Amino acid sequence: MIHEVAELTVSPQDMQAFEQAVNEAAPHFQAAEGCHALRLEKVIEHSGQYRLIVAWESVEAHMVTFRESAGFQAWRSLAGPFFTEPPKVYHLELVVAGF
Numbered sequence: 531m532i533h534e535v536a537e538l539t540v541s542p543q544d545m546q547a548f549e550q551a552v553n554e555a556a557p558h559f560q561a562a563e564g565c566h567a568l569r570l571e572k573v574i575e576h577s578g579q580y581r582l583i584v585a586w587e588s589v590e591a592h593m594v595t596f597r598e599s600a601g602f603q604a605w606r607s608l609a610g611p612f613f614t615e616p617p618k619v620y621h622l623e624l625v626v627a628g629f
Contacts, residue, residue, distance in 0.1 A: 531566060534592050536582040537618040538609075545578060548612040552582070555608045558601035559584060564591025578614070589621050 540548045552570045559568045564587035573579035586592040596602050 531624075532586055532589055532592075533622045534582075534584040534586055535620055535622060536584075538580040538582055539614050540578050540580070540612040541614055542577040544612050545572075548580075548609065551608040551612060555605045558604045559596075562591075562596045562599060562601050564588060564595055582617075586621075592621070 549570065556568055559565050565584060566587065567585040569583050571581045571583065573581065584592070586596075
């Protein structure tokens with residue numbers, strides 16, 4: 531399992547509407563093949579900055595299967611209008627679980 535981390539930036543005045551849009555998009559992730567979990571976290575020090583963290587079976591499940599799906603299109607139509615800059619996306623693989 532890997533984690534997708536997307537650094538997302540929205541206007542501070544749009545934060546509540548953006549959070550609602552992500553909540554509305556959650557079922558599209560839940561229905562996606564290879565998707566195991568989704569969470570949205572707000573950066574405390576910087577208003578309007580978020581991290582979307584999604585657990586995927588593999589990078590391919592995210593970058594191919596999901597990205598080519600109607601669910602991805604729905605996600606982008608719901609959340610995309612709020613982005614003030616392009617998302618920065620990377621994938622993480624656990625190497626040490628300390629405790």
